[in-house]
Amino acid sequence: MTDSRPVPSGTDADGGVKAVLHWYLRRSRQTLRWKLEGLTERQLRMPMTPTGTNLLGVLKHVASVEVGYFTECMGRPTSIEVPWFADDAEPNEDMYATAEESVQWIMELADRCAAEADEAIEALDLDAPGRVPWWSQPDVTLGRLLTHMVDEYARHLGHVDIVRELLDGQAGHTTAHSNLPSGHGADDEQWWMDYTARLRQIAEQF
Template sequence: MDDKAILLRYLRARRGELLAKINGLDEYDVRRPMTPTGTNLLGLVKHVASVELGYFGEVFGRPSGRELPWFEEGAEADADFWVPAGESRESIVELHRFSAEHSDATIEALPLDAPGEVPWWPEERRHVTLHQILVHMCVETAQHLGHADILRELIDGSAGKGPGDPNLSPRNTEQWAAHRSRIEGAAREASA
């Protein structure tokens, strides 16, 4: 497997894991702000899909043709990070799938050293390659997946990729509570 195929495999996996974070939740839970800055699950999906369209579209002269009103001039700041009641979950999931298909087509069509230009980056950094942008989007998607992991755990206790995730210790609810209590105790002792 070559470098491009490896990076694309990682990007696809993180996309799927991010989208899975909204599964099984009602409309309130996927939209509700969980942090003081308003971070919410459906907003993270919307943001990642939106920026991916830009990075694998405009940056390489392959615009998707998809209008994103939250990025238009005069749009409300951070409008790509939340979903108003009038926007459906289905429309965001469809945007996520559309964005992935468009991005994958760009990635598959171009070599890793294909040049691009990121007009919203500072002049000294805006000239890039597909390789750079693939790494950038793998990192950005993983970062927002980490946010989503925490939000989902706060909403309903689901952690990681679900039951059987090899990255999580196999503990029951009581064991997790005891583990958390031990960590809390250590934090209090260290701060004394």
């Protein structure tokens, strides 16, 4: 399937590439937030895989990773504390919200992280130098980190797509553009039941 929505213009070497990467980053943030809408707090926190993947935790993780890359790793100040990344933090503490961390608090954290990240991205050139001490090749540029964060969101949005579908059957890219097949009955619940049954029948042959 292909995404039929328009892609931002301006991919030449005079700064347009940064605008495009930033556009994809912002779109990924919006898609992630949409995937969390309309669910109960229990659903948002519920681990849905053997390794504990949950929707609210994914938001906490990507937001705090993002602000770290675009502020501290780019030599810029930040007002946001992320103690779940400290050396003495519990393993995987960035991948779930504690009982004391409310849904509203996580949402506001994500907004603050995005705002500081955007401020850095807008202020710096693509070739602005940075450093990620825990990477094997720590010297980076803003362009490298922008590309990395677009990839980071893409990976976790795949997780979120599946988790949301398991929770309540909601699927698709956005409310305005599902990116799922339509026509010939493909927008009908029975069509999908028959489709998955056919795939299951094929798989059972092996």
